[in-house]
Amino acid sequence: MxxxxxxxxxxxxxxxxxxxxxxxxxxxxxxxxxxxxxxxxxxxxxxxxxxxxxxxxxxxxxxxxxxxxxxxxxxxxxxxxxxxxxxxAAVPAAGHGIGMWFRPLVARRLKGEKIATLGELIDLCNQRGGSWWRSIPRIGPGRASRIVAWLRRHEVTIGRRVDADVDLAEPFKADDAQIVEIGGRHQVLAPLERMALQHGLSGATGANRSPMFALIHARNDLEAIRDYLYRFREEKKTLRSYTKELERFLLWAIYVRKTPLSSLLVEDCEAYKDFLAAPSPAFVGPRAPRHSHRWRPFSSYTLSPESQKYAARALRSAFSWLVDVRYLAGNPWKAVKDPATIRREAGMDIGRALSASLWHRVRSYIDGQCANESASYWRTVRVVLLLSGDSGLRREEITGAARAGMRESTYSSDDFPVWELTVVGKRKIERTVPVSPATVDALRAHWRDRKKNFDDEASGPLVKPIFLPPTPQAKERHKSDTDLSYAPDSLNDMVAWAMKRLRAGIPDLSNSEIAQLEATSPHAFRHTFGTQAAAEDVPVDIIQRILGHRSLQTTTIYVQAKKQRMMKAAAKYYAADAASESDDD
Structure with a gap:
C-alpha cells in the first residue's frame, strides 16, 4: 500500500x-x-x-x-x-442528505429536528433567522457560523440562498456600536439588548452557579437570560413583559446590590420586592425609545400591587427554568412571598364594551359603507369586528385563523344556521367557537375582494390584506402569498381608522358614546360579545368556553344580573327611607 x-x-x-x-x-x-x-x-x-x-x-x-x-x-x-x-468533483445540491456533507455528529442533531436535506436546512435558517441553531442541541454559535458560511459558499450549486439577515447575531443584542457596559463606576442604564456586563459582575463565577453539567451554552448571566427569553420568541406580548422584568432585576442587582444575578440570595430578592414598591429616581424616567440614552427601566415612581406581584412571579418562573437547565443551583425566589394585593371584585375592566344600541348602530353604519363596491378595506374591517364582537376572538386569534379551521357546524339547521371555527388561543390552547351567519356573509364578501370563492377554498388565512404598502418591510414580510396575513398590532390601527370615521359618520351620538368610540380597541369588541351574550341569558359556562377563559370566575364579570338586583333593591330601600323621614317631618 x-x-x-x-x-x-x-x-x-x-x-x-x-x-x-x-x-x-x-x-x-x-x-x-x-x-x-x-x-x-x-x-x-x-x-x-x-x-x-x-x-x-x-x-x-x-x-x-x-x-x-x-x-x-x-x-x-x-x-x-x-x-x-x-x-x-461532486457538488452540493438542495436534495442531498445532510449526512453526505456534514459530520455525523452534526447530521444527527439536525435530523433530530426533522432536517434531512440541505434545502430543508436552508429553509430552517431563513425561517428562524440568526438564532436558528438555538433549538438544536449541541449546535453552538461557532458551529452554526461555519454551517451558514459553507451553505453560502455553495448556494449556486444548491440553488437556494441563505437570507442576508441570517447573520448569526445573538438574539436580544444590538449592534456593537450601541452596546453599553453595565457595572462600571458610572451608573449607565441600558435595555437588555444593549447590555454588556463587566466581568466581575457577569456571573461567570456566580456563587449560585450549578456545579452540574449545564444544558445551555450560557457563559454568564446575560447569556442565560437571553436563552430563557428565546423560548418566547413567538409570543411577542409575553416576550416584552418578561424582558422588562428581567432587565429591571438585572440592572438592580448590578447597581444597587453590586452582585451578579447568579449570586443573589433570598434576602436580596426580598430587598428587590421592597424596591419595586418605590423605585429609586435613577431608575425612573419618561418613556423613551430603547436605543435612546434617556431610556429608563421604570416610567413611574409607583407600581401597582398587581404589577409588583407580576414581577415577583415572572422572576420566580425564570429562576426555576435556570435551575432546571442546571445553570443555577437553586431558586431564591421560591422562599419569597408575592406582594400582597387586593382581590378585585372584577378582574377585568369591561366598561369599554359597547352597549347593545351602540353596537347595533356601529354594525349598521359599517354595512352601509361596505355596500360601496370599492370599499374593500371597510369589508375587511367588518370581518375583524364581527369575529371579535360575534365570536369573542382575541387579536392574535383573528390574525392566526385559517380557512381550514372553519366549517359549517354539524349542529346547524335551516332555522338556526351556524358555522364553527377552530383557533389556537392563549397558552397554545385550541378551541372551537361559533361563527354567526352575518360573519360568514362578511367573510364571503372579503374573499371576493381577494378574487377567491370562500365556499370553494380550503386553505389560506381567514383575513388578509387586500393591498400592501409599498415599503421594503411590507415586501419582505409578504414575500409569498401563503405568508400574507395581518400582524396582531395592525388590527389596532385598523380599529382606530374605523372608529375615527364612525364618530364622524354616525348621527346623534352622545358625548359619552363619542368618548367610548374614541377609546375603543379591538379587545373592546370581545368584551361586547361577553356582555351581550350574558344579557341574552346565554349560560355563563358557554360564554366561558367561547371566550377561552381559564376560570369561570373570570367570565362571571359579564353577568350583571345580581349586581343590578342589588342596586335596584338598595335604591328602593333608600327611597322608602327618605319618604319615611319626610313623613316624620
Missing part, C-alpha cells in the same frame, strides 16, 4: 468516530468497511484521473493496473490524480 494511502487510512481509522459514525447517509465505520471505503475512493480517483487527466497520466495508470491488478500511485502520480479529480 502506498505510504500516503497508508497515512490517509491511519488518519481516517483513528478519527472514525468523528467522520464515519453509522448514519443514514454513510456506512458503518467497521475496520473492513473502512478498508473497502478507502479502496473504493482510490478506484474512483483513478477513474476520474483516466477520464479527465493528461494522456501521459492515463497511460501510466492503465499500465500499472494491467501489471499489478490495480493502479499503484507514486507521490507525483497521486498529486496528478488529485488535480484531475477536482474536474469532476
Amino acid at each position: 502506498d505510504l500516503r494511502f497508508r497515512r490517509c487510512y491511519h488518519f481516517c481509522f483513528t478519527r472514525r468516530r468523528t467522520y464515519f459514525d453509522p448514519d443514514d447517509d454513510l456506512q458503518a465505520a467497521t475496520p473492513s468497511a473502512m478498508d473497502r471505503y478507502l479502496r473504493d475512493m482510490l478506484d474512483a480517483l483513478v477513474k476520474l484521473a483516466i477520464e479527465h487527466g493528461s494522456p501521459v497520466l492515463a497511460d501510466h495508470l492503465k499500465s500499472s493496473a494491467r501489471k499489478h491488478g490495480s493502479a499503484k500511485l507514486t507521490a507525483v502520480s497521486l498529486k496528478m490524480v488529485e488535480e484531475a479529480s477536482k474536474l469532476a
Whole structure:
C-alpha cells in the first residue's frame, strides 16, 4: 500500500468516530468497511484521473493496473490524480442528505429536528433567522457560523440562498456600536439588548452557579437570560413583559446590590420586592425609545400591587427554568412571598364594551359603507369586528385563523344556521367557537375582494390584506402569498381608522358614546360579545368556553344580573327611607 494511502487510512481509522459514525447517509465505520471505503475512493480517483487527466497520466495508470491488478500511485502520480479529480468533483445540491456533507455528529442533531436535506436546512435558517441553531442541541454559535458560511459558499450549486439577515447575531443584542457596559463606576442604564456586563459582575463565577453539567451554552448571566427569553420568541406580548422584568432585576442587582444575578440570595430578592414598591429616581424616567440614552427601566415612581406581584412571579418562573437547565443551583425566589394585593371584585375592566344600541348602530353604519363596491378595506374591517364582537376572538386569534379551521357546524339547521371555527388561543390552547351567519356573509364578501370563492377554498388565512404598502418591510414580510396575513398590532390601527370615521359618520351620538368610540380597541369588541351574550341569558359556562377563559370566575364579570338586583333593591330601600323621614317631618 502506498505510504500516503497508508497515512490517509491511519488518519481516517483513528478519527472514525468523528467522520464515519453509522448514519443514514454513510456506512458503518467497521475496520473492513473502512478498508473497502478507502479502496473504493482510490478506484474512483483513478477513474476520474483516466477520464479527465493528461494522456501521459492515463497511460501510466492503465499500465500499472494491467501489471499489478490495480493502479499503484507514486507521490507525483497521486498529486496528478488529485488535480484531475477536482474536474469532476461532486457538488452540493438542495436534495442531498445532510449526512453526505456534514459530520455525523452534526447530521444527527439536525435530523433530530426533522432536517434531512440541505434545502430543508436552508429553509430552517431563513425561517428562524440568526438564532436558528438555538433549538438544536449541541449546535453552538461557532458551529452554526461555519454551517451558514459553507451553505453560502455553495448556494449556486444548491440553488437556494441563505437570507442576508441570517447573520448569526445573538438574539436580544444590538449592534456593537450601541452596546453599553453595565457595572462600571458610572451608573449607565441600558435595555437588555444593549447590555454588556463587566466581568466581575457577569456571573461567570456566580456563587449560585450549578456545579452540574449545564444544558445551555450560557457563559454568564446575560447569556442565560437571553436563552430563557428565546423560548418566547413567538409570543411577542409575553416576550416584552418578561424582558422588562428581567432587565429591571438585572440592572438592580448590578447597581444597587453590586452582585451578579447568579449570586443573589433570598434576602436580596426580598430587598428587590421592597424596591419595586418605590423605585429609586435613577431608575425612573419618561418613556423613551430603547436605543435612546434617556431610556429608563421604570416610567413611574409607583407600581401597582398587581404589577409588583407580576414581577415577583415572572422572576420566580425564570429562576426555576435556570435551575432546571442546571445553570443555577437553586431558586431564591421560591422562599419569597408575592406582594400582597387586593382581590378585585372584577378582574377585568369591561366598561369599554359597547352597549347593545351602540353596537347595533356601529354594525349598521359599517354595512352601509361596505355596500360601496370599492370599499374593500371597510369589508375587511367588518370581518375583524364581527369575529371579535360575534365570536369573542382575541387579536392574535383573528390574525392566526385559517380557512381550514372553519366549517359549517354539524349542529346547524335551516332555522338556526351556524358555522364553527377552530383557533389556537392563549397558552397554545385550541378551541372551537361559533361563527354567526352575518360573519360568514362578511367573510364571503372579503374573499371576493381577494378574487377567491370562500365556499370553494380550503386553505389560506381567514383575513388578509387586500393591498400592501409599498415599503421594503411590507415586501419582505409578504414575500409569498401563503405568508400574507395581518400582524396582531395592525388590527389596532385598523380599529382606530374605523372608529375615527364612525364618530364622524354616525348621527346623534352622545358625548359619552363619542368618548367610548374614541377609546375603543379591538379587545373592546370581545368584551361586547361577553356582555351581550350574558344579557341574552346565554349560560355563563358557554360564554366561558367561547371566550377561552381559564376560570369561570373570570367570565362571571359579564353577568350583571345580581349586581343590578342589588342596586335596584338598595335604591328602593333608600327611597322608602327618605319618604319615611319626610313623613316624620
